[in-house]
Amino acid sequence: MIALAIMSAFEDFVNDPAGVLPDDAMNPDPQELDDSDLDDPALAYLEDAALPDPDRGCILAVIDDAIPFAHERLTLPGGVSRVAAFWAQDAAFAGGPGLDLPSGIELRGPAIGQLLQQVAAGVLPGEDAIYRASGVLDFRRDSTPSTAYSDPHGAAVALLAAGFAPQDPAGRDHPLIAVNLPPRITEDSMGTLAPVSILASILFIITRARRLCRLVEARRGLSAGSVRLPVVINLSFGLTAGARDGSSLLERFMDAVSAVAAADLGPVHFVLPTGNNRQSRLFARLKPGEDIGWRIQPDDRTITPIEIWGPVHDGPPDGRFQITVTPPGLAPTTTAFTAPWQYSLLTGADGAELGRAYYTPRLLENGRWREGATVIVNPTCPQFPGEPWAMPGEWRVGIAPGSLDGVYETSVQRDEVIRGFPREARQSSLHDPAYRAEDEAGRPILSDPPASGARVVRDGAFNTYAGGARPIRAGAVEAAGLSLTSYCSTLGDGQGGDCLLPVDRSHGLSGMIVRGRASGGFSIQAGTSLAAPQFARWLAARLAAGDAPADRGAIRTLAQLHAAQPNPTPVLDGIDRFLPF
Amino acid sequence: MGAAVELKQEPNDPNCGKAQPEWTAPVAAYTRYRPGLSPYMHYWQQLRARRGQTAPPPDHQPEDGAKLPGQMAEALEDLIRRSFGE
8 A cells, every 4th residue: 555655755845835836736635545446447557458468568657748648659559548657747636546646637548548539539629639638738727838839858758768659569568657747847957846756756656556567466367466567767857966976865766766676566777868968068176275167147037056066075074165156256255164954145245145055965875975065146137126136257166275185076057948948047157268169170079188177077977867876877879870979978987878879860960850749740859868768668678578687787788789889888779760861 | 756555455366356245154954854855945945935925944053954964864765665665
């Protein structure tokens, strides 16, 4: 029984102090799940015709935005849905099967199948109407209607991972569990509010995957706990600032989930994109006494953060680590933190608030400590008159002399406009005169020149959700020559991920053809977000075929056996994609 | 001949004549670790409180957040138990 697991894990956020969810999305009376999902056909996760083979099945799961749960590629012949469970976190709460969830609505396969049947019978006017009839899309609500977009990120990702032609017998063995994150999570490129929603999504996927296994047992008359389907979870989201050492709660949770050998569920693997910011000048390495230019743009209505993560050390924080910040036109000033989780406001000569800093050291799993701090500069154009703001220009941020000796990894947080979402963000970047972006011919310099003396570096600027020990990091190559795309981040060893997949058609032709929201629709998109679901699909196929790699190293070795180019990083090709034209 | 001018700062000091910003005295942002809390979340809650959209977070003493780093492991164990426990 899942005793209000998802709800109670985040009890402090039930009142939604950050305002992520519309008021009508909240579940007013969460209840425990019971076993009715095994007895009531309306609550079943899949119709019997869509249940996977207990020995050859592998569940695919996708956490994203605007996932097209009614798409033809997520069905079997006859309009039978392969979507076992779909959670729209910010949809208006309307009862239904997801009574244990803190918000939104849950749709399961039979209910989606009924909507598809209504379209086939002409009761609903078309596929688009399914999203409205289900409550997932409602233009009357104060929420970005990304589910209405023709080519949303979630459509490309979910269908690369789990889209199969209805006639393809492999589809039945790959049911999908999907979560639509609230649009306010997606539009906030700096991920301020994302961890809770992502953690809740993972809990949802695990609980529903376990129940799906019980349903297969019940329908096939198998003993309890005998069906243990593996799960591959794709999370094509990422940030640019963080510790990159697996020490955040989200990273530790993903590692722990993958390490658990549950008695009633197969292994759970996570796949994430390596990141797209190798050339973005968002990452520097500093030592005590050093600083770096930080260019903050005007007309930015969002905050501009930077995170600093210092050396690992044995003792608890002792107050030596301090940050020096120099606003444009003002003198430097150094923090005076004395204890973890303190914050200070930065004020100008006139006493006006310009920003703030937080001291966030982490206690690592091995009992050692890592110094951490976050500096947040106020918007350079406040959202409303009277709110604090800061001047744009070249700020400087540095490590105060006397801080613990070692390297301090300094990362600017992602702060950009996500396609389709209304947000007045402006990406800041680091400025270092010793850093050169292009050679004399105007071609991008793709790796850090040795002995350049630059504090801004390319290598190691990978997705900060992907620093754990177990998730697979998927990077992007161009299809023409299978070489790393110029934007694909690298892991600190110069490699673009644990595995690479074609995304761009060539270095001159950005992007790949991906499916849109509507069945038959397509668009061209780029980024390592599209490499991850291709790898998730491949991994699910291998797990369904009986391979059982224990960890990331074993998965990488397995990929090398099947790679078009096995070394130095395996490149997988030929996975279900549109042919170029 | 004019009067001598006394230089009060080194002329090659790049910060000569610049106004001095200040940090306020540090205080704890939180007193207990919970999934999802972060500097970003703290800023956002304070901004929403300033706009009258939510209650302001309570004031804390400077040392009140000292135990937070050790509480993350407890939060992690709780999440695992909720995911896989009966």
